[in-house]
Amino acid sequence: MSGYKFRVVLVGWGAIGRRVADLLLQRGAPVAIVAVAVRDLAAVREGLGDVRVISDPNDLAGIEADLLVEAAGRGSVGPWCRAGLARGWDVAVSSTSALTDADLLAELTGLAQANGAQIIIPPGALGGIDALAAASRLGLSSVRHEVVKPALAWAGTPAEAVCDLGSLTEPRVFFEGTARQAADAYPQNANVAVISAIAGLGLDRTVVTLVADPGAVLNSHRIVAEGDFGKLSVVLENRPLAANPKSSEMTGLSLVRMIENRAGVIVI
Ligand SMILES: NC(=O)C1=CN([C@@H]2O[C@H](COP(=O)(O)OP(=O)(O)OC[C@H]3O[C@@H](n4cnc5c(N)ncnc54)[C@H](OP(=O)(O)O)[C@@H]3O)[C@@H](O)[C@H]2O)C=CC1
Numbered sequence: 222m223s224g225y226k227f228r229v230v231l232v233g234w235g236a237i238g239r240r241v242a243d244l245l246l247q248r249g250a251p252v253a254i255v256a257v258a259v260r261d262l263a264a265v266r267e268g269l270g271d272v273r274v275i276s277d278p279n280d281l282a283g284i285e286a287d288l289l290v291e292a293a294g295r296g297s298v299g300p301w302c303r304a305g306l307a308r309g310w311d312v313a314v315s316s317t318s319a320l321t322d323a324d325l326l327a328e329l330t331g332l333a334q335a336n337g338a339q340i341i342i343p344p345g346a347l348g349g350i351d352a353l354a355a356a357s358r359l360g361l362s363s364v365r366h367e368v369v370k371p372a373l374a375w376a377g378t379p380a381e382a383v384c385d386l387g388s389l390t391e392p393r394v395f396f397e398g399t400a401r402q403a404a405d406a407y408p409q410n411a412n413v414a415v416i417s418a419i420a421g422l423g424l425d426r427t428v429v430t431l432v433a434d435p436g437a438v439l440n441s442h443r444i445v446a447e448g449d450f451g452k453l454s455v456v457l458e459n460r461p462l463a464a465n466p467k468s469s470e471m472t473g474l475s476l477v478r479m480i481e482n483r484a485g486v487i488v489i
């Protein structure tokens with residue numbers, strides 16, 4: 222192959238962003254991270270080397286890239302994806318809870334269409350999304366998604382108003398509702414609800430259960446779906462990222478797979 226490298230702008234230099242950059246480097250992927258977007262340019266950002274660091278979406282104007290990958294947080298999706306799509310780049314969204322905002326979704330979709338770009342929703346912490354999305358083409362009758370995380374992974378979320386996370390002695394279901402409600406209320410922990418919903422029955426017909434388990438050390442996802450295709454049952458037990466136990470290692474791996482697929486010849 223030529224020396225061409227697939228050019229990526231990474232939005233977010235937290236647990237997932239760093240992990241993705243490390244893995245791409247370790248694996249020798251034909252990928253160049255041409256810029257990293259952060260909120261505060263003054264903060265020390267280890268591991269960035271010579272990579273250009275930006276904090277204003279207008280700065281994308283001086284950059285050539287093939288793909289913008291968001292792994293920052295709900296509030297970053299609008300400004301950065303708008304700017305990336307306006308430049309005709311495909312954008313990959315990790316903070317999918319942002320897409321529960323129908324106006325934002327319509328605006329980004331319109332920008333993508335107008336500029337010949339795509340909005341990519343990687344499976345994130347999930348697996349089996351290819352099968353769920355394929356099955357939805359024939360028709361689904363139900364999709365349930367249960368998210369179980371160690372009790373303290375729900376610290377700092379509305380779960381604290383439902384139960385005392387620190388003193389649980391057994392798993393506690395603290396939320397059951399639609400994917401839209403789950404992602405709206407838990408934007409750092411339930412982005413996955415939007416992914417299983419968009420793949421399957423949509424934000425308002427996908428039933429999501431959130432569980433705090435004091436005995437758990439892994440972040441688990443169980444998706445059960447039924448439809449004309451038959452039945453699907455997928456379970457993932459993901460190791461949390463050391464730098465942020467709310468997020469799973471699989472989320473970074475899923476981004477690495479997506480980026481390598483875009484950069485490579487065999488796509489799997
Ligand atoms: N799709 C999925 O399956 C999953 C999605 N996620 C999403 O990915 C996001 C990132 O996760 P993770 O890396 O673990 O979180 P971290 O908190 O470790 O890192 C987030 C990083 O993004 C930066 N950031 C936040 N807002 C902006 C912004 N507006 N512009 C630029 N940078 C910004 C933060 O910087 P600062 O220092 O300024 O705060 C921080 O460095 C989560 O918030 C969640 O929305 C997470 C897990 C699974």
Ligand SMILES: O=C([O-])CC(=O)C(=O)O
Pocket residue numbers: 346408409410411412413414440441459467468469470472
């Ligand atoms: O990493 C996970 O298990 C899922 C997650 O945090 C999210 O969906 O936001």
